[in-house]
Amino acid sequence: MNKSKVLGPWALIVALVLVAVGIAVDGGPYWIRLATTFAMYGALALSWNIIGGMAGYPSFASAAFFGLGAYTGGILITHGWPLAAAVLGAAVLTGAVAALLGLLVLHLRGHYFAIASLMITEAFREIANNAGDLTGGGMGLTLPMAAGDALSQARLFLFAMALCCVGAAVACVLISRARLGVALRCIAQNEAAALTIGIDVRRAKNLAFAYSSCFAGAAGAVYAAWVGYIDPNDVFDIMLAVKPLVMVLLGGAAVWVGPLVGALVFIAFEELVWRNMLHFHSGLLGLFIALLVIYFPGGLAGLSGWFGARWRRLGLTSSRSVA
Amino acid sequence: MFSAQIVANGLILGCLYASIAAGFSLVWGVLNIINLLHGSFIVLGAYLAFYAQRELGIDPFAFAPLAGVALFGLGLIVQKLAINRVLGRPVLLTLTLTFGLNLAFGDAMIEAFSADYRKVNLTHDFGLLTLPGVVLPLDRVAVAAESLAITALLWLLLRFTKLGRTIVAVRMDGEAASLMGVKTAGVFALAFAIAAFTAGASGALLAVIFPISPLMAAGYLGKSFVVCILGGLGSVPGAIAGGLMLGLVESASSAVFGPAYTTTVSFVLLLLLLYVRPGGMFGRKSFA
Numbered sequence: 001m002n003k004s005k006v007l008g009p010w011a012l013i014v015a016l017v018l019v020a021v022g023i024a025v026d027g028g029p030y031w032i033r034l035a036t037t038f039a040m041y042g043a044l045a046l047s048w049n050i051i052g053g054m055a056g057y058p059s060f061a062s063a064a065f066f067g068l069g070a071y072t073g074g075i076l077i078t079h080g081w082p083l084a085a086a087v088l089g090a091a092v093l094t095g096a097v098a099a100l101l102g103l104l105v106l107h108l109r110g111h112y113f114a115i116a117s118l119m120i121t122e123a124f125r126e127i128a129n130n131a132g133d134l135t136g137g138g139m140g141l142t143l144p145m146a147a148g149d150a151l152s153q154a155r156l157f158l159f160a161m162a163l164c165c166v167g168a169a170v171a172c173v174l175i176s177r178a179r180l181g182v183a184l185r186c187i188a189q190n191e192a193a194a195l196t197i198g199i200d201v202r203r204a205k206n207l208a209f210a211y212s213s214c215f216a217g218a219a220g221a222v223y224a225a226w227v228g229y230i231d232p233n234d235v236f237d238i239m240l241a242v243k244p245l246v247m248v249l250l251g252g253a254a255v256w257v258g259p260l261v262g263a264l265v266f267i268a269f270e271e272l273v274w275r276n277m278l279h280f281h282s283g284l285l286g287l288f289i290a291l292l293v294i295y296f297p298g299g300l301a302g303l304s305g306w307f308g309a310r311w312r313r314l315g316l317t318s319s320r321s322v323a
Numbered sequence: 324m325f326s327a328q329i330v331a332n333g334l335i336l337g338c339l340y341a342s343i344a345a346g347f348s349l350v351w352g353v354l355n356i357i358n359l360l361h362g363s364f365i366v367l368g369a370y371l372a373f374y375a376q377r378e379l380g381i382d383p384f385a386f387a388p389l390a391g392v393a394l395f396g397l398g399l400i401v402q403k404l405a406i407n408r409v410l411g412r413p414v415l416l417t418l419t420l421t422f423g424l425n426l427a428f429g430d431a432m433i434e435a436f437s438a439d440y441r442k443v444n445l446t447h448d449f450g451l452l453t454l455p456g457v458v459l460p461l462d463r464v465a466v467a468a469e470s471l472a473i474t475a476l477l478w479l480l481l482r483f484t485k486l487g488r489t490i491v492a493v494r495m496d497g498e499a500a501s502l503m504g505v506k507t508a509g510v511f512a513l514a515f516a517i518a519a520f521t522a523g524a525s526g527a528l529l530a531v532i533f534p535i536s537p538l539m540a541a542g543y544l545g546k547s548f549v550v551c552i553l554g555g556l557g558s559v560p561g562a563i564a565g566g567l568m569l570g571l572v573e574s575a576s577s578a579v580f581g582p583a584y585t586t587t588v589s590f591v592l593l594l595l596l597l598y599v600r601p602g603g604m605f606g607r608k609s610f611a
Contacts, residue, residue, distance in 0.1 A: 286426025
């Protein structure tokens with residue numbers, strides 16, 4: 001049996017954890033912030049992978065659940081809950097809300113599902129904007145600062161966000177190997193056929209949607225505590241729904257490596273290219289996305305030549321591409 | 324709740340919404356692509372009208388067809404360069420592509436025009452039409468009439484010209500149409516360009532009533548969505564019906580809940596409709 005297939009995934013997870021620890025111990029504030037952002041993107045991309053990559057449902061609701069988790073975590077923390085409990089509470093609430101919303105929107109296919117998920121984000125944003133008493137409305141929500149000096153705070157949040165990311169990765173692996181993963185892959189290929197062979201399609205989709213939202217919500221809660229101030233336009237930003245998608249497109253919808261690699265490439269581009277451009281910042285991102293979709297819809301696995309061949313031979317990408 | 328004034332406001336707004344959404348509905352119905360650039364096309368038409376009025380002194384009402392022609396050309400270019408390459412691909416790709424293009428487009432507009440809000444000042448005052456119980460600003464009535472005319476023109480095109488029947492044929496069944504000798508690639512390009520025409524013309528008319536800024540593009544796009552879901556895809560009567568309905572709903576909700584909740588109400592309506600009847604009032608009863 002191919003050694004990299006057996007040892008590969010877990011070895012890579014361990015390597016990532018070691019790198020995170022290394023950065024936390026040694027790196028300066030910039031690297032800690034960068035690593036925390038990478039963990040956040042990774043968590044979002046991996047959570048999108050569950051509903052978008054495995055089940056094939058193009059969900060744009062990551063932003064909705066990220067924002068919901070951010071506000072839930074923020075409100076809980078302002079009421080005195082400790083960070084871990086608040087993040088857990090946010091994850092659970094987001095999952096429950098997603099399960100309920102799933103009943104409403106998961107029977108839609110294709111375009112309609114994508115629009116419905118977009119609309120969920122907009123609706124949540126409007127609600128957050130208008131429920132001033134609870135969420136602070138357009139003025140935003142300010143969270144109390146954590147204890148300790150800046151550096152140890154930064155490390156704490158790196159640890160928390162990395163935990164979300166690793167949790168999402170582990171969830172992806174476990175789901176993929178369980179019956180739910182098989183069900184989702186069948187649904188992605190042909191939903192009608194999946195129904196006929198006896199798969200409980202509604203339950204599988206609902207579970208995928210709920211699990212996917214849990215980790216987005218957890219990441220949101222950690223983000224709220226990390227940044228200390230959130231407002232509706234910030235956490236319900238549509239870019240938070242599109243970026244995870246682009247990352248998974250980049251890296252391929254492999255079980256967990258694809259989204260993480262996509263997140264890594266994306267954040268590299270972001271730090272090296274876009275952050276240095278004051279003017280045409282999101283325009284360049286838009287062009288990047290457009291070119292990616294037109295010329296590289298298969299992501300890294302679709303590249304011809306030496307690199308693409310090695311990447312495919314590693315066996316880490318799924319045989320069915322996202323596109 | 325439904326006083327005559329509210330109904331009148333709603334109908335006037337509705338005519339405008341209908342013409343905004345007609346092109347969007349056409350592209351979605353024919354090419355099966357959700358064109359997230361539509362909002363930006365509308366705003367670009369509005370900017371063209373604004374600059375035409377400021378620099379050249381051309382009235383927006385007269386300039387609307389010219390704005391449409393400009394956007395027609397732009398639509399052809401965008402379609403040939405980008406949209407053409409993702410026809411028939413999964414929703415994820417087409418949506419992401421138009422999202423990326425819209426992002427680039429919107430940012431380019433902010434660079435070119437700055438995000439400041441602009442307003443067209445009409446040279447002559449149209450005045451008011453005062454009927455018992457209803458007060459109608461005549462400039463808005465004129466905008467509604469001209470946008471309804473553009474939508475009606477689109478309907479006539481689709482219904483009575485050979486090109487229009489070809490577009491409808493491709494919408495009904497693209498493969499059968501190509502078997503009949505229709506060059507579907509050209510039809511797709513033309514449909515997209517025609518949709519851009521209506522977007523540009525409606526945008527020029529919008530400039531008379533609403534302030535103009537690149538940041539408004541998302542709002543118009545959202546309204547186009549709702550109108551399409553309300554009225555059904557790919558049909559102009561559906562777009563008109565959906566537009567009028569949305570206009571009435573917004574007018575009524577603005578009177579009952581206040582203007583701040585208008586967007587929320589339309590989105591909740593959209594979600595409910597997606598659950599109950601995704602095909603819209605005039606569309607097929609399906610969700611695919």
